[in-house]
Amino acid sequence: MKLGPKAAAAALILSASLALTACGGGTPAGSGGGAAATALTLGTLRDVTSWDPAQAHVGHVLQPYQAVYDTLILREPDGKLSPMLATAWKYNTGNTKLTVDLRTDVTFSDGAKFDAEAAKANIDHFKKANGPQMAQLASVSDVSVVDADTIDINLSTPDPGLEYFLSQAAGLMGSPKALGTERIKTEPVGSGPYVMDKAATVKDSQTVFNARKDYWNKDLQKYQKLTFKILADLTARTNALVSGQVDATLLDPKTGKQAEGAKMKLAANEVDWQGLLLLDRDGAKNPALANVKVRQAINHAFDRKTILEQVMLGQGTPTSQPFGKGSGAWTQELENYYSYDPAKAKQLLKEAGFETGVTLEIPLVPNFETQISVVKQQLADVGIELKVGAALTNTFTADVAAQKFTTMYFSLFQGQPTVAIDQIVSTKALYNPFKSASPELDAKIAAVRNGGADAGKLAQEVNKYVVEQAWFAPLFRVNQMYYTNAKVNVTPQIEQAVPSIYNYSPAK
Incomplete structure (x- = not known):
């Protein structure tokens, strides 16, 4: 894929617009001038073990990382890959080099600038950190900085999955000033739509995020507050949903019967x-x-x-x-x-x-x-x-x-x-x-x-x-039996048990 700067920007705007339409929520209150004045609470199966982006996992556990870390590529609900921190990307003839053009208007929550050096630092860190998804970049031999907003990702062998991986754990971008520090293990530092509220966060109980005021893409920031309640027990998740403690969570066919009896909405996804x-x-x-x-x-x-x-x-x-x-x-x-x-x-x-x-x-x-x-x-x-x-x-x-x-x-x-x-x-x-x-x-x-x-x-x-x-x-x-209450609209994410955080919007 290769887009010119204007086409890339237009595609990104169109992508965000389509994502909102797909979620069924239309334009959330306050979008364009700020995030919607609403809160979203999600019931999740387990807590994050480390907020270092190189330790990120996939499946159920990718959601919390998406709150604080943007990825190079955005994966739409239907699986289409769209621009995010990367505005365009293109392989060479032999599919052994992926040239990636990057945004120039993004900063991390600690003030550091996102640029080609930051992208290279993240990919290098991911390869060395021995995280659970390190295989995602196993084909990457090295990363070269072409200029301030362009990198070359060089491969030892062609990897048709690389673009997908850059929308997942391997594509998460953290502040280069925080990578490799002890702090980032407990306090994420990214360029994403939310920042952690450390005072309200309790390990293995709940993780709370507040909307980042200077986030670069307000269309992806649909809530002022985002909370993940850690509920490993299936019955606990069911009760939390039915009682209104959480707005959405993953159940199973048996507990789903109770949720449906309480008028919860089902989004099934094999x-x-x-x-x-x-x-x-x-x-x-x-x-x-x-x-x-x-x-x-x-x-x-x-x-x-x-x-x-x-x-x-x-x-x-x-x-x-x-x-x-x-x-x-x-x-x-x-x-x-x-x-x-x-x-x-x-x-x-x-x-x-x-x-x-x-x-x-x-x-x-x-x-x-x-x-x-x-x-x-x-x-x-x-x-x-x-x-x-x-x-x-x-x-x-x-x-x-x-x-x-x-x-x-x-x-x-x-x-x-x-x-x-x-x-x-x-x-x-x-x-x-x-x-x-x-x-x-x-x-x-x-x-x-x-x-x-x-x-x-x-x-x-x-x-x-x-x-x-x-x-x-x-x-x-x-x-996968994913249930929400009437306050939330959500679009399932193809090949994911739980939706990406971008797929939620307040119901009108």
Whole structure:
């Protein structure tokens, strides 16, 4: 994409206007001359562990970072990428250099100026900081400052997901004066629409932000006050929404019934897949998992449709593949690749030499207790014991990376091909901590990275490989049940369980 300065500015204005229209709120009161005189309170699942932008995560946890940090690229609700701190960007012929033009009218909340040096400092810091999403910039070799408002991002290999990553964790821009300091871990310093109210913020309870008076884009700043209430417990989130303590939160099909009874509005969005991540595929800690027939047996043990009906009231789609329909890697032939066949599961275990049984150990994932209970029973029916250990904590990403878990029951989003590959498949992926690989798979991944417009179709081969090799045991894609009260309009964000903060607006 390449826009001239005038076209870029017009596109940004049009983008913001369309975003407001899509949210259903029209122009909020006070826009143009200031933020709307309203407050928004969101119920979230967990607190931020560090406000250093290089430690940012994605999914549920990206929202709070968006309050204080702008990204280089803005991702619209429908997935379109639009200008934000970057006004334009363009690849060279070989797709190994991305030239990015930057805004010249932005400052950080500590007064530092946003410019090419600041953008370079952030990308360099992100690459060195060993954050949970460090794989997003694994293909970046270095960043060059071309002039005051232009950088070149140089790649060691083409990465079709880079522009997407620059709208996510890797694109968050913090003040260069604060990067690497102790202060930024507890007090974010960005150029975003809000600043933290430290006096009102309580760790693991609530984080409060106030609208930044000199924010450069008032159209994205729709509230005077933004509060995130940390409510890990599903029942607590439900009660908080129904009682008016929060304006919006993520529930599930069962608690959603209570919310609907209280006249809450539903925004359903099929985003994630749930199932088992069979991480130790080389048998480093659990030798049974090194045998593909054992992993295939695990897949055949599940009655996916029944599990979906029992635990999600049918809100989703049974599946055997980890790539979603919107990725281009999804194929119909893989949707029901593993049928419910306990007899076949037992036969595969026998052929693998594990007729006497297999033991899998997983951590407990809060809010997934019901799913894990059903999974445990169905595995037991074919001779596989599922041992459930201690609950995941805020250090779970570090624990995953440290190979603490050989198997997990988890929920993972289904993004575009290279994004999903670098989340769960490649040796750079957080959810491939044992670095499973093969020459055949490496070649398929390389084809995707160099595939350009054909990346989605080429990723079908990656999808087929990991399904046939049973790297995972997906059960279903689930509808994310996001509820709001009557005071809020919100547009779901494609491939996100919770909307970006820009997607909310006061209801008239």
